[in-house]
Amino acid sequence: MPNIRDLVDYVENNDWAFAQGHRLCPGCNAPMVANWATLAAKSLGYEPVVGVATGCLEVSTSIFPYTSWNVPYIHNAFENVAATISGVESAYRSLRNRKKIDNDKIKFIAIGGDGGTYDIGLQSLSGAIERGHDFVYILYDNEGYMNTGNQRSGSTPPGADSTTEPLGKASSGKLQLKKSIVDIIAGHEGVYAATAVTSEPWDFMKKMQEALEFPGPAFIAVLAPCVRFWRIPDDSGVEVTKLAVETKYWPLWQYNMGVYKVTKKPKTFKPVKEYITKLGRYNKLMKRPDANEIIEELQNYVNAKWDRLLALEEITKDKPIRTKI
Amino acid sequence: MPVKLTVTGAHAVAHAMRQINPDVVAAYPITPQTPVVEYYANFVADGIVDTVLVPVESEHSAMSAVVGAAAAGARTMTATAANGLALMIEIVYIAASNRLPIIMPVVNRALSGPLNIHCDHSDAMLARDSGWIQFFTENHQEAYDFMIIATKLAEKENVLLPVMVNLDGFITSHGVESFEMLDDEVVKEFVGTWNPKYSLLDTQNPVTYGPVDLFDYYFEHHRQQEEGMKHAYEELPKVFEEFAEISGRKYDFLDLYKTDDADYIMVIMNSTASTAKYVVDELREEGKKVGLIKPQVFTPFPKKEFQKVLNGRKGVIVLDRAMSFGKEAPLYSLIKSSLYEVPSRPKLGSYIYGLGGRNTSPKMIRQAFEDAFNGNLLADEQRYLGLRE
Numbered sequence: 001m002p003n004i005r006d007l008v009d010y011v012e013n014n015d016w017a018f019a020q021g022h023r024l025c026p027g028c029n030a031p032m033v034a035n036w037a038t039l040a041a042k043s044l045g046y047e048p049v050v051g052v053a054t055g056c057l058e059v060s061t062s063i064f065p066y067t068s069w070n071v072p073y074i075h076n077a078f079e080n081v082a083a084t085i086s087g088v089e090s091a092y093r094s095l096r097n098r099k100k101i102d103n104d105k106i107k108f109i110a111i112g113g114d115g116g117t118y119d120i121g122l123q124s125l126s127g128a129i130e131r132g133h134d135f136v137y138i139l140y141d142n143e144g145y146m147n148t149g150n151q152r153s154g155s156t157p158p159g160a161d162s163t164t165e166p167l168g169k170a171s172s173g174k175l176q177l178k179k180s181i182v183d184i185i186a187g188h189e190g191v192y193a194a195t196a197v198t199s200e201p202w203d204f205m206k207k208m209q210e211a212l213e214f215p216g217p218a219f220i221a222v223l224a225p226c227v228r229f230w231r232i233p234d235d236s237g238v239e240v241t242k243l244a245v246e247t248k249y250w251p252l253w254q255y256n257m258g259v260y261k262v263t264k265k266p267k268t269f270k271p272v273k274e275y276i277t278k279l280g281r282y283n284k285l286m287k288r289p290d291a292n293e294i295i296e297e298l299q300n301y302v303n304a305k306w307d308r309l310l311a312l313e314e315i316t317k318d319k320p321i322r323t324k325i
Numbered sequence: 326m327p328v329k330l331t332v333t334g335a336h337a338v339a340h341a342m343r344q345i346n347p348d349v350v351a352a353y354p355i356t357p358q359t360p361v362v363e364y365y366a367n368f369v370a371d372g373i374v375d376t377v378l379v380p381v382e383s384e385h386s387a388m389s390a391v392v393g394a395a396a397a398g399a400r401t402m403t404a405t406a407a408n409g410l411a412l413m414i415e416i417v418y419i420a421a422s423n424r425l426p427i428i429m430p431v432v433n434r435a436l437s438g439p440l441n442i443h444c445d446h447s448d449a450m451l452a453r454d455s456g457w458i459q460f461f462t463e464n465h466q467e468a469y470d471f472m473i474i475a476t477k478l479a480e481k482e483n484v485l486l487p488v489m490v491n492l493d494g495f496i497t498s499h500g501v502e503s504f505e506m507l508d509d510e511v512v513k514e515f516v517g518t519w520n521p522k523y524s525l526l527d528t529q530n531p532v533t534y535g536p537v538d539l540f541d542y543y544f545e546h547h548r549q550q551e552e553g554m555k556h557a558y559e560e561l562p563k564v565f566e567e568f569a570e571i572s573g574r575k576y577d578f579l580d581l582y583k584t585d586d587a588d589y590i591m592v593i594m595n596s597t598a599s600t601a602k603y604v605v606d607e608l609r610e611e612g613k614k615v616g617l618i619k620p621q622v623f624t625p626f627p628k629k630e631f632q633k634v635l636n637g638r639k640g641v642i643v644l645d646r647a648m649s650f651g652k653e654a655p656l657y658s659l660i661k662s663s664l665y666e667v668p669s670r671p672k673l674g675s676y677i678y679g680l681g682g683r684n685t686s687p688k689m690i691r692q693a694f695e696d697a698f699n700g701n702l703l704a705d706e707q708r709y710l711g712l713r714e
Contacts, residue, residue, distance in 0.1 A: 123382060
């Protein structure tokens with residue numbers, strides 16, 4: 001595990017890999033993810049090199065001539081952070097092989113939002129994973145194109161209001177469920193993939209360590225609220241993700257070369273409605289006559305998914321399907 | 326000692342890449358570029374080069390990966406054609422703006438639609454404003470030579486711009502012809518090693534590549550790109566001179582063929598220049614004073630060189646293998662605007678030829694020259710060679 005003393009030292013000594021002074025909104029959960037990922041890597045003795053996809057995190061942290069990135073950083077475009085970091089990682093292998101650089105501590109971290117991961121960047125990510133590049137991809141999932149003002153993405157859940165599929169007199173808004181992104185990544189098989197939340201930093205850190213140590217592509221999907229467009233108080237992002245775990249909305253689990261593991265098993269669960277009603281983005285839904293029907297469908301879905309996860313954990317225990325990437 | 330090889334143009338390009346042995350090559354196959362990648366993959370598979378080859382899932386990712394690799398301090402190459410170039414074009418611009426000296430052979434092919442895999446220059450013209458240096462090559466020898474020249478030029482500290490080496494799809498890429506290959510060691514020494522100032526792998530000196538660049542700096546950075554292009558123009562004669570020293574082949578911005586005393590000059594790029602030179606020879610035998618200019622460098626556009634050669638001629642015929650719908654053809658419009666400043670302007674004619682691989686015969690080229698002899702050139706009229714109207 002990353003050493004907690006190290007983490008405290010970084011903070012006390014102002015030794016940030018991802019520095020303060022960025023322009024993300026107060027209460028945004030994305031910088032927590034960036035911070036934890038880079039500090040965990042540093043604490044474990046690695047030297048992180050970071051790539052970020054176009055999005056909130058990118059536009060708010062590197063406005064020329066300033067940068068929050070106290071580690072090597074590249075932004076290329078929206079849909080290609082995985083391909084970009086695969087090029088950086090290839091350069092690292094080549095230059096080390098040719099003895100042009102002598103540093104075995106570098107680790108590559110790509111960070112993207114849900115738009116850049118579920119939607120426009122999915123092909124680039126799939127290709128980079130299939131090729132087996134050694135990198136950690138971190139998704140900060142705020143369930144919409146929040147940088148540009150809450151447009152619908154493939155991660156937006158049913159019933160949540162968005163500007164491109166709003167709820168209106170004749171529409172209940174988006175009815176499709178989110179893609180199960182970690183299952184999609186797990187489908188590449190030779191991969192480490194996990195979910196995480198901002199309310200469980202140690203669970204994240206532990207997964208980050210496993211991802212960094214995994215000798216190939218690794219992926220962590222972090223539920224990271226956009227307080228602005230989830231219509232929740234600035235200081236409630238963490239509280240909301242805690243509830244997401246407690247309602248089975250966002251179970252904490254991991255996949256490693258075929259082996260599933262549920263990393264947090266609450267003894268009792270709260271109804272998903274409790275989570276829904278906490279988020280202002282569902283206010284319009286709650287006023288509709290079909291609200292309960294939509295919520296019930298979601299409840300059935302999260303129940304079934306949870307049962308499926310437990311079953312997968314059971315049947316895959318100690319049975320990896322791959323031994324090589 | 327240099328050796329004569331009789332191979333396809335794609336193979337010749339792959340040999341140049343082999344001799345340069347870049348750190349990283351990321352590429353995706355597309356007709357007619359595919360054999361370039363295949364030959365290179367074989368060099369890698371057989372351990373002839375130790376390049377890290379990244380067999381990406383699309384051209385967009387090919388350009389994205391080489392941008393990442395180049396920012397990490399690697400010497401990088403990719404290769405593409407037509408729709409592949411169109412798919413990666415977003416990142417083609419970003420590569421230039423990040424000042425990354427990536428080298429990319431473009432095996433020229435018609436840009437769909439409808440689908441057509443054969444040669445024209447619509448792909449290269451798509452990228453003409455992307456900030457890349459653009460070379461055009463007539464045959465295997467030139468395609469090979471310009472890969473080496475490109476590497477030398479791109480990495481100069483006052484240039485730092487990516488370069489496209491254009492060669493005609495199928496005609497050059499798949500046609501078999503002899504070319505002279507330099508010694509491996511000579512090429513290796515000529516291109517030297519690439520030691521970038523800023524690398525993502527220099528963790529002690531972290532840099533931010535690709536920041537957000539708003540209204541307060543973006544303009545200045547684009548102005549600097551123009552400065553890089555100006556330096557490329559200034560450095561090119563030196564690079565051509567240095568290349569002549571190792572190869573005996575002296576290139577220039579423009580390949581001038583029998584232009585000294587010519588009254589009528591045709592301007593044409595890439596492989597069809599060979600056909601046009603044949604027609605020039607025939608017409609010369611008939612006593613006609615004709616010549617030909619084949620631009621080797623399209624970007625930076627050699628305006629002064631064109632002005633110098635074309636001033637005072639009776640007629641200039643420009644052949645474009647691409648259209649710019651609703652506007653004058655790309656090469657023609659640049660030549661026409663170059664001639665605005667010359668004291669004695671020639672008559673001008675614009676001809677489109679060879680789209681989608683349409684064969685261009687000596688007869689068609691002769692027809693364009695005959696229009697010029699007959700005083701039948703209209704600067705505002707776009708004509709078509711070998712087209713059924």
